[in-house]
Amino acid sequence: MEGREPWRLKVFWMVDDKRADAKAPFWEQKTLEEMSSAEWESLCDGCGRCCLVKLEDEDTGQYYATDIACQLLDKESCRCRDYANRQTVVSDCVRLTPVEARTLGWLPPTCAYRLLAEDKPLAWWHPLVSGRAETVIEAGVSVKGRVHCSETEIAVEDVVDRIRQWPLAWPKKAKKPPTR
Ligand code: SF4
Numbered sequence: 001m002e003g004r005e006p007w008r009l010k011v012f013w014m015v016d017d018k019r020a021d022a023k024a025p026f027w028e029q030k031t032l033e034e035m036s037s038a039e040w041e042s043l044c045d046g047c048g049r050c051c052l053v054k055l056e057d058e059d060t061g062q063y064y065a066t067d068i069a070c071q072l073l074d075k076e077s078c079r080c081r082d083y084a085n086r087q088t089v090v091s092d093c094v095r096l097t098p099v100e101a102r103t104l105g106w107l108p109p110t111c112a113y114r115l116l117a118e119d120k121p122l123a124w125w126h127p128l129v130s131g132r133a134e135t136v137i138e139a140g141v142s143v144k145g146r147v148h149c150s151e152t153e154i155a156v157e158d159v160v161d162r163i164r165q166w167p168l169a170w171p172k173k174a175k176k177p178p179t180r
């Protein structure tokens with residue numbers, strides 16, 4: 001068409017969807033590495049699943065979880081009884097970092113760190129989403145009431161008998177919010 005430029009300059013910006021929404025909560029805006037330590041700690045839903053004794057098949061590398069608790073796990077609160085000094089008592093307790101969140105094969109599939117590392121959303125029952133710590137219990141994700149005993153209360157040869165599927169699985173009721 002006469003008198004009109006045959007083309008116009010258009011500039012397209014690549015916008016990361018996560019960062020585009022300023023109202024989105026921090027776990028949707030930031031990478032694991034970008035979170036403050038307070039934000040990082042708040043991701044833990046307090047389920048206690050990672051504090052159950054795990055076994056690894058040396059031949060296959062497959063992990064199995066038991067319903068036996070670490071000696072420092074408080075079965076009522078499902079929290080560590082000495083979190084600040086835990087590694088002086090339990091030397092192999094892992095300090096979770098973004099790298100571990102992406103690589104540890106035994107992290108429960110419901111774990112917030114694992115979910116975010118896999119670019120999945122936090123579920124309805126996560127306290128940061130629901131606003132209530134109790135929803136972790138209501139969804140069947142917490143170990144509360146499901147721990148058989150502490151690791152100090154069972155013979156090593158009996159540990160294998162306590163292998164359970166549930167610590168490494170999504171409870172049915174955790175998948176969808178309850179209808180009211
Ligand atoms: S499994 Fe994950 S969310 Fe649950 S207590 Fe352990 S670190 Fe926290």
Ligand code: SF4
Binds near residue numbers: 073074
């Ligand atoms: S030392 Fe504390 S945080 Fe570590 S596995 Fe045991 S209860 Fe969990």
